[in-house]
Amino acid sequence: MAPSVAAALIQPVEARPSIGKIKYLENVPLIDLAPLQMPQNSSKEDAIASIAKQVHNAMKEWGFFVVVNHCLSPDLWSNLKKAMAGFSALPYEEKKKVARDLRNPWGYNDKDHTKNVQDWVEVFDYMSTEELEIPQNMEPDCKETKIMGNLWPEKPDDFKKICQDFSQESVKLMYQLMELISLSLGLPSDRLHRYFEENVAYVRINHYSPCPHPDLALGKGAHRDGSAFTLLTTDEVSGFEVYRRSDGQWLRLRPIPNSYIIVAGDVLQVWSNDIYDSLLHRVVLDSQVERYSAIHVAAPSYHCVVKPLEELVDENNPANYGEYKWGEFFMTRRISNFKKVATDKGQ
Ligand SMILES: O=C(O)CCC(=O)C(=O)O
Numbered sequence: 624m625a626p627s628v629a630a631a632l633i634q635p636v637e638a639r640p641s642i643g644k645i646k647y648l649e650n651v652p653l654i655d656l657a658p659l660q661m662p663q664n665s666s667k668e669d670a671i672a673s674i675a676k677q678v679h680n681a682m683k684e685w686g687f688f689v690v691v692n693h694c695l696s697p698d699l700w701s702n703l704k705k706a707m708a709g710f711s712a713l714p715y716e717e718k719k720k721v722a723r724d725l726r727n728p729w730g731y732n733d734k735d736h737t738k739n740v741q742d743w744v745e746v747f748d749y750m751s752t753e754e755l756e757i758p759q760n761m762e763p764d765c766k767e768t769k770i771m772g773n774l775w776p777e778k779p780d781d782f783k784k785i786c787q788d789f790s791q792e793s794v795k796l797m798y799q800l801m802e803l804i805s806l807s808l809g810l811p812s813d814r815l816h817r818y819f820e821e822n823v824a825y826v827r828i829n830h831y832s833p834c835p836h837p838d839l840a841l842g843k844g845a846h847r848d849g850s851a852f853t854l855l856t857t858d859e860v861s862g863f864e865v866y867r868r869s870d871g872q873w874l875r876l877r878p879i880p881n882s883y884i885i886v887a888g889d890v891l892q893v894w895s896n897d898i899y900d901s902l903l904h905r906v907v908l909d910s911q912v913e914r915y916s917a918i919h920v921a922a923p924s925y926h927c928v929v930k931p932l933e934e935l936v937d938e939n940n941p942a943n944y945g946e947y948k949w950g951e952f953f954m955t956r957r958i959s960n961f962k963k964v965a966t967d968k969g970q
C-alpha cells in the first residue's frame with residue numbers, strides 16, 4: 624500500500640524513528656524550583672546555589688533539564704492548548720489569513736522544514752512584545768527601520784488574550800532560568816540580562832495531528848534550537864525525544880504533569896564556549912493521538928552580537944566561535960522556512 628504521507632514529509636531512512644521500540648529516558652534530570660518561590664533569606668541563597676549546581680550538571684551532561692514547582696499556574700498551558708485547538712479547527716482559508724510570509728515571520732505556518740524535510744506540524748508563532756523595530760534589510764549599514772508585529776486571528780475570540788497571558792507569565796520563569804544558567808556558569812546572576820533588553824522572546828504553539836505513518840514522518844526532525852534556551856511545555860502525550868551523545872540513542876521523555884523542559888540552544892553553546900552543548904532533539908508522532916506543545920524561546924535582542932563570554936575565554940580556553948548577529952541569523956532562518964541555510968550551525 625502506498626504511504627498516505629506526502630513525499631515532502633518523508634524522512635530519509637536513517638532519520639526515521641523505530642516505532643514500537645520506544646526507549647524511555649530513566650533518571651531524567653529533574654530540578655525542584657520550590658526554593659525560588661520562598662521569601663528572601665540565607666537558606667534561600669544556599670538553595671539557589673545548590674539549584675545552580677544541578678543546572679550545571681544537567682546542562683553539561685544533557686543540554687536540558689526538567690523543572691517542577693515553578694512559578695507558573697497549570698491553567699496557562701491548558702488554556703493555551705485549548706485556544707490552539709480552537710484555532711486549529713478553523714477552515715484552512717481562515718488560518719491562512721494569519722500566515723507567516725517573507726515580510727513578517729509571525730503567525731501561522733504548516734510548512735516548516737527541518738533539514739529540508741517538511742515537519743508534520745502546524746504552528747502559530749507570536750512575540751511576547753507586540754511590535755519590534757528592526758532594520759529594513761540585512762545590509763550591514765542599513766539605517767532605515769521597519770516595524771515587525773504579531774498577526775492575530777479574529778477567532779477564537781479569546782485567542783490573543785490567552786496567548787498574551789501565557790507569554791507574560793512564562794517570561795517570569797524565563798528570567799529565573801536565565802539567572803540560574805548564569806550562576807551555573809560561575810557568573811553573576813544578572814550577567815545575561817543585557818542580551819535580552821529588547822525582550823524579543825517569542826512563543827511557538829505546535830499542533831501535531833495523528834499521522835498515518837509515524838514510522839516515516841516526524842513532528843519535528845532532529846534539530847537544535849538556535850536560541851539561548853527554550854521553555855517547553857509538557858502534557859500527558861509523549862513524543863519529545865532527546866539524543867544521547869554517548870551511545871547515539873534517541874530517548875523519549877515520559878510526560879511529567881505540570882513541568883517544563885528547559886532546552887539549551889546554540890546561543891548558550893556559543894556563550895559558554897562549549898561548556899554546554901545545545902541539545903539535539905526531535906518529535907515523534909502517533910497514528911491515533913494528537914499532541915500539542917508550546918515553546919517559549921529565550922531569544923536575544925535583535926541587535927545582540929553573539930560570541931563566547933569573555934569571562935569564559937582565556938589563553939588556555941580560546942574562543943571556539945567567531946561572532947554573529949542574532950537578528951540576521953534569526954531572520955535568515957525564518958525566511959528560509961527553516962530549510963538549511965549557510966548560517967545555520969545546528970545539525
Ligand atoms: O513539541 C515538542 O515537544 C518540541 C518542539 C520543538 O522542539 C520546537 O518547537 O523547537
Ligand SMILES: [Fe+2]
Pocket residue numbers: 846847848904
Ligand atoms: Fe526544538
